Amino acid sequence: MGLREEKKQATRAAIADAALGLFLERGFDRVTVADVARLVRVSVNTVFNYFPTKEDLFFDRQEEVVQRLPSAVRARAETESAVAAVRRAFLAEIDQGEATLGLHSGMAAFWRVVDESAALQARLRHMRDRTEEVLAETLRKETGADADDPMPRIAAAMLTATDSALHAGIRRRVLEGQNPDSVRAETRRTAEIAFDALSGGLTAYARRSDPER
Structure with a gap:
């Protein structure tokens, strides 16, 4: 630089x-x-x-947030499915204390500001919708799916919804004043349950081909 x-x-x-x-x-x-x-x-x-x-001023790392799931899919290992890649990335963020998860002191004040502003709540919804859109396009490219194949859109919706639910849980617990370490442990447990459930329907979707075969 x-x-x-x-x-x-x-x-x-x-x-x-x-x-x-x-x-x-x-x-x-x-x-x-x-x-x-x-x-x-x-x-x-x-x-x-x-x-x-002005919303960009508040959510100054929003593009990084939007690209989280697409980046996890693009970085998946050989034979690894999209669900497995997103799961691995999310658990790594939990373990490493990724800042955008909001698992640190002071985040309750941040989320209270969001709760008080209709404009910021609308921007949050937009960020979620944009994440789903970018993820669907990433899955379409990664799998070589035809334009009329619904699976990239369906898979993106399911993965985004799961990720959104996990983040909503973090936000709720932080606003309740729970200890960040407790929130981290509970979120990790919930993530394991969520991705286990999701894997039942998407376990092989977007799996990379085994180069040895």
């Missing part, structure tokens, strides 16, 4: 960090982009250059 790109990344991070601080303090709907720009000492146009909407 060159110096110019490093400066851009630093500016983006500074804007996002400042925005989050204001959102947590005042609530999403009571903060303007101009408020963020003044705090960081940049122009409003500069903020919009990095974040096209």
Whole structure:
């Protein structure tokens, strides 16, 4: 990464960090982009250059979140199905404390801001829908499915719904004030149950061919 790109990344991070601080303090709907720009000492146009909407300021890692499941499918091992790959990736995130899961202190305040804002709730739904759309296209490409084959869309819907339910469970427990370690353990147990159930119907779907055969 060159110096110019490093400066851009630093500016983006500074804007996002400042925005989050204001959102947590005042609530999403009571903060303007101009408020963020003044705090960081940049122009409003500069903020919009990095974040096209105010919702993008709050969910500044949304593209990373959207790509989680498609990336897991693309990275699956030989003979590994899509379900197995997503399961392995999710459990690894749990074990490694992936930040986007929200299993750390301070996340209750984050989710309370979301609960108070219809705009942020709508963006969450959009992110889920976009994840399903990108995953379906990834599965179609990975399996060579025809355009009229419904399985990539069906499998994407099932995988996205399972992942969404697990994240909703984390959010609920965090808002209840449960200890992050307890939430992690319970979520891991629930994930095992969920993916076991899902595997019953999709256990062989998108399995890579065995190169030895």
